[in-house]
Amino acid sequence: MAADLSSTANSILFDRSARTVWRIGFDRWIGRLLPLLFLVAIFPILSLVYYISEKAVPTLTWNVITSTSPYGDHLGVAIVGTFELYLFATSLAVLFGLFGGVAVAEFLPESAANWVRTSANLLVGTPSVILGYMGYITFCLYFGWGLTFEAGAVTMAFFMTPYIFRTADLAFTSVPAPIREAALGSGARPSQYILKVGAPIAFPQILTGIFLALAIGVGETAPIVLTTTASVLVPQNLHSPVTVLTALIWENYAQAPSTGLQTIAFQAAFLILVIVLVLNVVVRVISTIYRKRLEGLYQ
Amino acid sequence: MSSPVPDPVRDRQPIPAAAGPSSPVPSAPARAPFARVLSGIVPYLPAAVPAVMLIIIVVALVHASGFTNFGLQFFSLHFDPPVDQWGIAVFLIGSFLVAVPALFFSMLFGVGLAVASTAYLPKLVTQVLDPFVDLLAGIPSVVYGIWAFIIVAPYFGSTVEPTIHAYLGFLPGFSGPTQSGGTGIMLAVFILTLMALPITTLLIRDSLRAVPKDLWESGLALGATRWEVVRRVAIPYARRGIFSAAFLGFGRAFGETVAVAMVLGSATVLPSSVYAIGNTMAAEMFELLDSAYGNSQFLAALSEMAVVLLIISLVVNVVGRRFISRLYKEQVAGL
């Protein structure tokens, strides 16, 4: 191979053949242009937040948020409805998701557990409109509940359960094996292990799961709209009609530009954005603390 | 505690896999046989929650659809409830018409963003930029919808669509009239691209991060540029994750309901161009359930459409999740 030394060095290290110039130049330009793609994400977010704030904030008074006036020009009814419906739905979802997740993580043999996990994943991947249909057919028609608070809340619990189920399962399966073995090896019953050892370790992760499920659920529209009737009053009991913020946006969106109904829709959208953002921040904060704790656990 | 020698291996599976769920838990103290069987079953019951929920969904939809009503006519292009015509083809095709281009764009941008994050940008920069993409997943679809309908649609109608018409009008599908005020296929594709983008980006980013550092370095050590390593080593190595991203991103775009209902225009005829209005199965089902009240034929038709949507979503999810190695993906809403 090549013998003539320094000329070889120069011809290789300073190769200016078209092919080399192209290769190196292409890499350099790709490196400069690809980061610009982040604008595809950043620009819509900024635009969305800016325009929704612009339409919502100037008229968003404390009175608009708190008044439960029945004339559709205040948000109080929808806020109370959202709070009550999601409180109900989350409680149910936590009940089912938590027990289910712990049972899968702690009791089920691996082969059966994988089937259950797959079905939880499939539920998460199911379009929410399908959940709405299920709720309408099962609760509103078959159970005869009609388009009510209870039908909406149970349907929403159905929607949120798999998320909580998965985090509970994950939280308990990722308890460090030595700790688990030490607890069970020293004679603790499974129930004792779950309550005294597993739960304190898994708790923060389960909490993030609950908040995540709530963040996703509170932004959902289709399951609620399909299983409830809009109401101008705050829910009186489980059989009442109910309005939640997302449903309010859907009911009002197509109103002519200048009407107050559209402004109310934007104010509801603004509130939902804030709620979802706060919930996401809570999730991040808890999971940061959780990560630190778990790191401590492994040391 | 009565059990004499605890066996740590037993912990993960209190019951050997061969024994059915009806066997007792090993540590259960001796009781009457029935109580023993019961105490063996009870801890397992909650585990069935997701499976039972899935079964309820399937049974409810199939029961309501009856499935014998329409036969092949169900897949015709003719949908007209007053004259008992229940063809879903317009909506089935409409779903693909918006989901496939949205998938294409979100994969294109997703690969680009993931490559930028993993191969080009310093870690400090990606820690700031990546959350923006993840944030897209947290925005509720009805908020996307009202933003798109009120803010973006007029801009599409006045500027984007005429511009595209002027430059690409010679292509089939791009020549049609642009008088829908901005709503229609193109706006739906835009919104669905944004909604699928966090899923595709996250999955591709994760699978590129999983490429061993040694492999990146050996590519570079052979005198390859970063781009050449990405294209010839990292992407082939990460192909399963990219494949998953495509399926799950498609599932998201295909099943999206409210935002599409707000921007696609609710037409019951096939769209003639990218500017025309149309409808998807999910959005049509969502908008029409009201009208089906008290009309069992109508409800059956919509439920059957729901079954078709459910089957497609399940298939897409099963295929898409086959190659995801982690137990679950939680970082992005809806994954």
Add this chain to the structure above:
Amino acid sequence: MSGTGLDMGPVLSVRGVSVRARKVERPLLDQISIDFAPRSLTALVGPSGCGKSTFVRTLNRMVELTPGLRVGGQVLYLGQDIYARNVNPVLVRRRIGMVFQRPTVFPISIFENAAFGLRLVHESNEEIDRAVAQALQRSGLWEEVKDRLDEPALSLSGGQQQRLCIARALAVRPKVILLDEPTSALDPAATQRVESTMETLKEDFVLILVTHNVGQAARVADRVAFLHSGRLIEVGPTADILERPKEALTEQFITGRFT
């Protein structure tokens, strides 16, 4: 230090190279100077953490991939500083190849692995075929894989994969090959085959071998360099270093009196 007797100058000449990590007082490498003559195999030995791996990574600018490291000094390849402003690391690495601790075959066929570097520069197919065959022969892998070049490289055993990595580095016709503990993940039989491959390769290339195993240095190297705490303590012909080390630190290391 001059090379093994040829009248050419050194292929690679390291002049006062230092590597510092940001915010760390003690440099990772401290003023290292050493020449590498053509057709030689130099073994770098030293306790773990002494900077051997960092040192070989400075020789093909791989060190720049680790964020926060600064390189000072010069590395002259045939008289040209590879850290000069107008030199692109991509071209440096085509002349100074590298083999890693673990086999790092790509998830493609055996042939495509060996052809990887050549494909980048659009060589003709006949040329690639010839270069791949030659590289596989030189790495001692040809007889084992010539009938299954299209099979996935991951179907090979660990030792075969490592020799494929050597062949892959050879195929782009470098002058220098850096071997960073190439046998640390291999069993004794595979190690022995890789060592005999190294012995034939030193007839034509400059080999720089990082090893934690003094025995391996004794078996294959012409010359041994001993690094400790980022400094080059001593360098000389293998026999001299192993039998008559001048420095106390070297002697302690050779005789196994510290880790």
